[in-house]
Amino acid sequence: MADDAGKTALIAAYDGVVCDLDGVVYRGADPVPEAPKALQDLRARGVKIIYATNNASRVVAEVAEHLAGLGAPATSADVVSSAEAGAAQLARALPAGARVLALGGEGVVEALARAGLEAVRPSEAEDAPSGSVAAVLQGYGKDLRVRDFDTAARLLGTQLPWVASNDDATLPLPWGQSPGNGAYVDLLVASLGRRPQVVGKPHPPLYRLALDHLGTEASRTLAIGDRLATDIDGAAAAGLDSAWVLTGVDLPSDLMATHAAPTFVIGTLSELFQPYAAPVEHAGTWQCGTASARFVDGELRLRVDGASAVEVVRAGTAALLGERERGRPRDELVRAAAATLDGLH
Template identity: 50%
Template sequence: MPQTTETQGPLGHGQSDRTADRSGASRVGRTLAAAYPGLVCDLDGVVYRGAQPVPHAVDELTKAQHNGSRVVYATNNASRPPAIVAESLRGFGVRLDDADVLTSSMAGAGHLAHQLPAGAAVLAIGGPGVTEALEAAGLRPVAAADAAKTPVEAVLQGYGAGVTAAELGEAAYAIQGGARWVATNNDLTLPTDRGVAPGNGSLVAAVQLAVGIEPTVVGKPGPMLYELAAEALGTGPDSTLGIGDRLETDTAGAHAAGMDALHVLTGVHGPADLVRAPRGMRPRFIGVDLRVLDEAYAEPAPAGNGRWMAAGWAGTLVGQGNSARVSFEAGGAADADLAWVAKLRLALPVLWQALDQGLITDAEAVAALPEPQ
């Protein structure tokens, strides 16, 4: 990618001004897939929800690969081994190798392998992905059923749909006995095709209540998964785009690794969550779904006095308190035909800036969001 200059805005992280039109609006100019040769894609809520693929996701990822993008999949869901995840994705039509899947179990096992001697016994809590990751890292996984008679040096806790109260109890006993405690991730919820279910963070919280200490968390929002992904892709942070549906994990994790983030509205967090997001969790790019990868993305840029511009359109906060709203104009004339997602992209920096300056409250910012058309 070309050299860029850094500007600071209400997004809360460095924004690369790749190109600028004559109005001064910061724009990517090319499609997002062309602007970022490396894509790190989350799975739950982005590519699939439970057993169902997210609409347009597979087609857009295939198109991006056909046009030269490299894609790896990084997930906090530690329950399944990468080969099983890859096979499931191939069943949806995704083109990938097993090595293109990176899980938080891999990050957790790698973290422990740097701290423990080869062959050290580690209590494996979670799905088979936890056990396989420990074995691949040269450690000896111990099942909860064997924990009472097998001393362990650490506990690696990841998500598993079949995790029982007895297994959580064994984790608590080992931790109280001095074992290191590593959690693959702390997502409180997990999106499925039937709704939102408790995630690994909920199970970790149950153990934490019993032991009174916090685990080392290696998955998102930490940088480790994204750093592993960049290594696999062969791209630097400036050339790698993190894609996700959760602000506190996907966006925060990409930022922690120095990457830009694309947030898609197909999973957990919607517009109200976006506008309330603290500075470190505000993504650079917004898409309704992964079709955004094939767009020439017009990125809003500040134009002074609370005014933001993108592709000739201006967004400005008008009114105050409960009557506050974002006005959209082009050439001095309002146009109600501007697409909703374009309005949302323009409204967010306007509202973020007003929030940061204390001009409106969170509730007033949510109320000022453009209504879906």
């Protein structure tokens, strides 16, 4: 929904966006309502888009195909993964064609090849002498076996360079949380006593790679994501403004449990085309549109007065963040947000 008052739209301050995927564009196989259309409108407006995902298991062409199938504008050139950020990191440090153990799925193997390195699968490296591979790139791979971690541990014991695509401890699945790449990284950390360099969000290299692809200034680039500890904290670490979108996993109570401070809070991507109503404080009460919020006696008092849900969330989270800054115990703020704001979206 491109508006006519283009100058005042939130997105008018930006030339490019770095967009997260799961929880922002799709949830599992299904599109997030309004998201594909909003992305089409962004492109029509001349805003550059790059999709940046911490998921290292899928090859980028597969991700682009999924996005295009949902109606979002995307080709392989518009997607960067944490596996690619890891491969780019290694390609800078190693000679072209260097052999790198691909401890992960096809996304890791392909990223190494695209970066001009030779991917060596763990099954090929089982009996390989140390010194026959130059580094290890670790990303999520559903078919990895215990013996593959043995091979990696043996090679890494020689102080080989070790890069991990991301350190998300969990992977959300329809039935709950399964171990993510971070859990498998920790498995090796526990036996080796050293840690890899991690390139995925919230660490800056993936966002930096996305910026390289966009060719936009950091100050004119907006990061969009649903996860506070990865997308939003990562944007801050990379010097980007961020829009936290409430269509994914994290809720207002999660904001109170973290140090994250998103630049914008939006309910859907279509709000990028509207002027941003920032919450304003007056004598301890936070106002956003017709919504107001005040923290009194350990409780968040809200007045809605016909405001939209996202305006209530902005006013409410602003009031609670004010208390967070004053050092009020986190559990009290988490409880207050869960009781009032979490159910609004």
